[in-house]
Amino acid sequence: MGFNEAEKPDLPRIGVGMLGYAFMGRAHSDAYRKLDYMMYPPPAIPDLVAVCGRNKEAVAGMAARFGYKGYYTDWEEMLEDPRIQLFDNVGPNNMHEDPSVRAVEAGVHVLCEKPLARTTEEARHMWDAAVKNNVKHMAAFNYRFVPAVRKARDLIQTGKLGRIYHFRAMYLQDWILPHFHTPLLWRHNKDVSGTGALGDFSHIIDIGHFLLGSRISSVQSTLKTFIPERALMDGSGTGKVDVDDAFASVVEFENGAIGTLEGTRLASGRKNYHVFEVNGEKGSLAWNLERLNELDVQWAEGEPAETRGFQNVLVTESGDPWIENWWPPGHVLGWEHTFIHEIYHLLDCIIYDKEVAPGGATFEDGYNACVVADAMVESSETGRRVDCKY
Ligand SMILES: NC(=O)c1ccc[n+]([C@@H]2O[C@H](COP(=O)([O-])OP(=O)(O)OC[C@H]3O[C@@H](n4cnc5c(N)ncnc54)[C@H](O)[C@@H]3O)[C@@H](O)[C@H]2O)c1
Structure with missing residues (x-):
């Protein structure tokens, strides 16, 4: 039937x-x-x-x-x-x-x-x-729709970490290393993609804005193309790579926090290594996409003092974001579930006329990430620190 x-x-x-x-x-x-x-x-x-x-x-x-x-x-x-x-x-x-x-x-x-x-x-x-x-x-x-990431934002936005001093994030992959013989793809062509690793991994710009609830105000960045030619798909020769393979940046936020952002497609052994760490006056948070159900949490004045340190919290309890729709605690979620949460949120906003932000990223948030990316390109080209002009 x-x-x-x-x-x-x-x-x-x-x-x-x-x-x-x-x-x-x-x-x-x-x-x-x-x-x-x-x-x-x-x-x-x-x-x-x-x-x-x-x-x-x-x-x-x-x-x-x-x-x-x-x-x-x-x-x-x-x-x-x-x-x-x-x-x-x-x-x-x-x-x-x-x-x-x-x-x-x-x-x-x-x-x-x-x-x-x-x-x-x-x-x-x-x-x-x-x-x-x-x-x-x-x-x-x-990635705004990972339960552990939403929990991290909630902890920061409700003041549990106090004043935030640092946000540092990395997005590391390895798929363009020479031994993979990756051909020239649209992701290597500026006309199609705009930037390379920078645009691909602009997730870490958005996650910084999302977690801190504050935009990046200035950047000092280096973008680099290590492998400037790649084989064409049809085997007829090689073509030029005119976008970055990697970037590294020191950033300052409008709320005064400072941090670093790094992304590359050339980190041998790293597959989808998207990590962040936030340090505040009352504690720290750390997260890794490859273990996306877990959030490492540290409280500066946690007790007892002799066991003070990072605790690994499995974010699959019934009160955790979106978990009531899924399985019993510990029956972990995967990468693909982020898209289900994302689409649920958008449909909820459409049907009930709710605001997409701050839970989801609007086109304004997409624009903000582009402003930061453009500032990073300018900083790399000029060798100067550049203010983000929103
Ligand atoms: N959120 C994420 O984690 C994430 C991950 C990967 C890619 N992306 C983004 O998603 C977008 C797509 O990336 P992808 O990895 O799926 O790329 P892809 O190359 O796998 O797919 C692109 C698709 O677009 C189609 N297409 C291209 N030009 C077209 C045209 N003129 N008319 C109709 N269809 C056309 C292609 O046929 C293909 O089906 C990019 O913007 C990329 O940055 C996001």
Whole structure:
């Protein structure tokens, strides 16, 4: 006996159109499909209307596999489909601005992957258009939706750590090391991606803003391209890499905290090593994406003094963020669940007209991250410390 759609309770439905269907397309589609299964009742049931790609056979196959009703090979045509109420933009960075602006101008809500845009100007255009057209807008900084990260923010924002002195974060991967023979991809091409490791790992800029509730005010940065040529995909020669492979930056926040941000695709042995540490006057917090259920917590004046030190807290208790939707304590969550929390939040904001921020990142937050990234590029080019001009 099959599932009977008609027997679902009378929940609102929201038509989704998605641009792109590769890495992030799979992650977001997985979330739409699992949402009402785990987080019940959801604010709305996602109705997977269509997915858009350039190759007809490939996109048709993916539409069928991911459970979309149909497909388009032209995003402009897709955005004319009146069934689409939420546009999910998981295309490469050069495909973020125009389709997202077109969607908001049609009154369609938008979820757009990070970095929000290749430049501050593009991001500003997207943010302004979304505000002007009064739609919900969200930049897909999904790590805001890790229970342990949300708990870290709550501890900081409720004053438990007191004054914050330091935020330091790293995002380290290794997939472009020479022995992987990684060809030239869109991620190496400035016209398509804007920046390299910097944009890819702009998560650590957003997490800093999110945790501290304060923006980065100035940066002193170095960006570096270590491997300037890569083999072309078709084997016909090599092409130029014109974005950074790695970056390192000293930053200051508007609230006076200082810190460091580092990202690279050349850290041998590091796969998705996204870590942060926050030091405040009353204690410290540390987190690692590769162990995402855990938060290391230290209280400066914890008792008894002889056992004072970092404690490893498993953030899977029933009172922890989102956990009531999942399994009993200790039955850990994975990376893909961040997207389910993210989409639940966006649908909740759409259906009940709530604010996307501060729980989720808006296009304003996406713009803020682009401002910092642009300042880092300028600092690296000039060798000077640069103020972030929001
Ligand atoms: N939140 C995260 O953790 C995270 C992780 C990886 C990537 N991203 C971001 O997600 C976005 C997509 O990255 P990805 O890794 O999924 O890339 P990808 O290369 O795996 O997929 C890109 C998709 O866009 C499609 N596409 C490209 N140009 C198109 C066009 N003109 N019309 C229609 N479709 C087009 C491609 O066919 C492909 O399906 C990027 O902005 C990236 O920075 C975010």
